[in-house]
Structure formats: C-alpha cells, structure tokens
Amino acid sequence: MKTNIGVFFGGRSTEHEISVISASQAMAAIDRDVYDVTPVYITKEGRWFTGEALTEVSNYRDPKKLLQQCSEVYMRPAYGDSNLYLARRKMFGTDVAAHIDVAIPVLHGANGEDGTIQGLFDLIGLPFAGCDVLASANGMDKITMKMILQACEVPVVDYVWFTDKEWFDNRQEVVDRIESKIGYPVIVKPSNLGSSVGIGRAADRERLVQCVTDATSYSSRIIVEHMVDNLKEINCSVLGDCDEYQTSVCEEPIKSGEILSYEDKYMGGSKGSKGMQASAKRIPDDLPEATSDRIRFLAGETFRVLSCHGVSRVDVIMDEDNGQIYVNEINTIPGSLSFYLWEASGIPFAELMDRLVKLALKRDRQRQRKTTTYDANIFAMGGGVKGAKGVK
Numbered sequence: 001m002k003t004n005i006g007v008f009f010g011g012r013s014t015e016h017e018i019s020v021i022s023a024s025q026a027m028a029a030i031d032r033d034v035y036d037v038t039p040v041y042i043t044k045e046g047r048w049f050t051g052e053a054l055t056e057v058s059n060y061r062d063p064k065k066l067l068q069q070c071s072e073v074y075m076r077p078a079y080g081d082s083n084l085y086l087a088r089r090k091m092f093g094t095d096v097a098a099h100i101d102v103a104i105p106v107l108h109g110a111n112g113e114d115g116t117i118q119g120l121f122d123l124i125g126l127p128f129a130g131c132d133v134l135a136s137a138n139g140m141d142k143i144t145m146k147m148i149l150q151a152c153e154v155p156v157v158d159y160v161w162f163t164d165k166e167w168f169d170n171r172q173e174v175v176d177r178i179e180s181k182i183g184y185p186v187i188v189k190p191s192n193l194g195s196s197v198g199i200g201r202a203a204d205r206e207r208l209v210q211c212v213t214d215a216t217s218y219s220s221r222i223i224v225e226h227m228v229d230n231l232k233e234i235n236c237s238v239l240g241d242c243d244e245y246q247t248s249v250c251e252e253p254i255k256s257g258e259i260l261s262y263e264d265k266y267m268g269g270s271k272g273s274k275g276m277q278a279s280a281k282r283i284p285d286d287l288p289e290a291t292s293d294r295i296r297f298l299a300g301e302t303f304r305v306l307s308c309h310g311v312s313r314v315d316v317i318m319d320e321d322n323g324q325i326y327v328n329e330i331n332t333i334p335g336s337l338s339f340y341l342w343e344a345s346g347i348p349f350a351e352l353m354d355r356l357v358k359l360a361l362k363r364d365r366q367r368q369r370k371t372t373t374y375d376a377n378i379f380a381m382g383g384g385v386k387g388a389k390g391v392k
Helices: 016-029 057-061 063-068 116-124 133-140 142-151 164-169 171-181 205-215 262-266 289-305 335-343 349-368
Strands: 003-010 035-042 048-050 071-074 083-086 096-099 102-106 159-163 186-190 200-202 221-226 231-241 244-253 309-319 325-331
Touching (some): 003 096, 016 102, 133 142, 171 205, 200 205, 231 289, 231 349, 309 349
Parallel strands (some): 003 102
Antiparallel strands (some): 071 083, 083 096, 186 221
C-alpha cells in the first residue's frame, strides 16, 4: 500500500486563502505513483473537511457549494490513532474517512504555523513534516525569534517590544522608549502574523500611534523595529533539519511601495493570485557572490539555531548604504513552500515534497528511540501512598 499523506490547510488565520493556494500547489506536485493524498481543509470557523473537491482552488469561489461535496471529519486525541473520522457516522460501514501515515501542514500564520497543530500531531504520534512545536512557536513570534537570534550572534535590527495592555495603559512611556532607543523611521508589526498583515511604517509620533493601534487589533504583542531607509530585501529557503541542511538560491522580491505588501507577495501587485511564486521577483538575485554567500550562511544559521525542520524561508534585509545584512524573519511554512526557489536550485517540486515526507519519517524514527516514560509503576511498589500530601 502507498503511504497516505494528509495535507492540512486553511485554518483560523488571516492567511487562510494563501494557505489554500499553497496546499493546492503542494498536492498537485506530490507523485501519486508513490503516495496517496488526503486533503484536510480547516474552515475559518475551525471545522475540518475532506474530499477530492478540496484540491481545486477554483472550487473555493463558492465555499458553501464546495463543502456540500465534502465530508466533515475530526481526529481523536489518542496516541497511535491517526485516523480521520467522519463527524456524521454512517448507518452502515466504517466511520473512518481515511488513515493518515504522514501529515504535511500547509497552514500559514496563527493556529497552524505557530505550533498548535504540531502539538496535536505530537499528541497522537503522527509523523509530520516541518518544524516541531518549539521551533514553530519561536519562528512565528517575531519577538522571541529575535531574542534567540541575538543571543546566537545572528544580526537583527534594533527593536522595542511591548504588549497591547502596556500600550493602552502607558502609551507615553512606550512611545518615549521607542523614540529614545531606535528613533524614526520605524516599522510596526504584530508579533505573530506573517504575509505583511498589520504592518505599518511610521516616520513620526502621530503615524506611530496609528500603526501601533492598528497592530493591536491583530496581536497582543507588538514589535517596533528600526526602519532601514535604503534597503534591499532578499529571501533564501533552507531544507533539511538543524543538523543537516542546504540553502537555495536567493531571490529579490520587487515591492511596489515602501514595504513589501500582502498584494506584492501574493497577487503580484494586482488582482487574482497564484500564491507566492506569482509575486514579482528576481531569481536568482544579482548580488555579488560574496554577498549571496553571506545571506545563505545567515539563512542556514537562523534555521539551525531555531532548531528548524523541513522547509523554511528566511527573509533578510540589506542596508545598501553600508552593506550590513540583518535577518528580518523566518517563515517556517513559507508561501508556496518556496518551491520556486528549489526549482531554481535544481530540485523539482515533486522531489521537494518527497524529501519532506522522508524528513518527517526520519524524525519520527529518531523520536521513537528516546525515552518518554518508564515501565515501572511506583504505586504498585508502595510509592505515592501519601497521595495529595505530595513529597515533603
């Protein structure tokens, strides 16, 4: 029997639609002679569905009609049970919709890329591609990510972070901290969103207040970073695990304004979308070889120190006034899985998907060798008799 891959996508995220596009591309690239594929679509309300109709992006124009062609499903939080079960049990026959051997989460943003669904897969013991809970959470949160990178001497721009409560309770104190530490201009970002959602540029106090207030509608943690005026943005993908990985060629995204927008990334600055590969870009970049090598090194170091796994994309910014390079962020489930960067590096999309499956199974084998519990029963040996009194 062929290995059945469950591709999970959609989700309760501002990047829902982009996830659908990325997942449809990934499912189309999987070699069906080697693998079976089960799409698992998570609606914006958090309901799970499966069905062949979910593989076609055009079907999402009418979500109600689409879901009528599909079956609602769920997974049981029991270790060793990686079945998808029908939410509406049939009168006759099995209630198992599919058995999943390996999961590939293609969930961008909150409630998917941040470690939440990875925790579910860990709980039931289902091998999955990509970063684990810790790496996903650290990679998703821009504040935590920068703290780790700084501690590991990976260069990042100066920043200030705070909570939405701090902002509303002590706004002046926060503004003073931003102005004294980094000055203007600045970039304001929600800490845990991607795809340029909720991001704004501020060159003065009035605009800063507007941008931060907007960002608080998306996240309870806000980061304000020094804005490099004369910057060039470069992206590089990394594939493997933190002990053995390779980097792709670099790309230079083409932005239409002061910052790379959601439309720049996914719509090529226009209506309609084919995902991240549709955005205007230069592949490979036209930088000097030494500069590209430095960017690839920093991308690999970011992947390594965050203990990443599978495929990620690291975005860096280069100050063209002095040549300084800073790591901006990592996308642990990048748009379109960065397949276009790997194709430009000599790895076809089908091979990329095959490698992700093999990496998932390799990690699962390694984890099974680790001790997670003891066979001894301390209660049977007379231990724990003091009950709720505990140890004194």
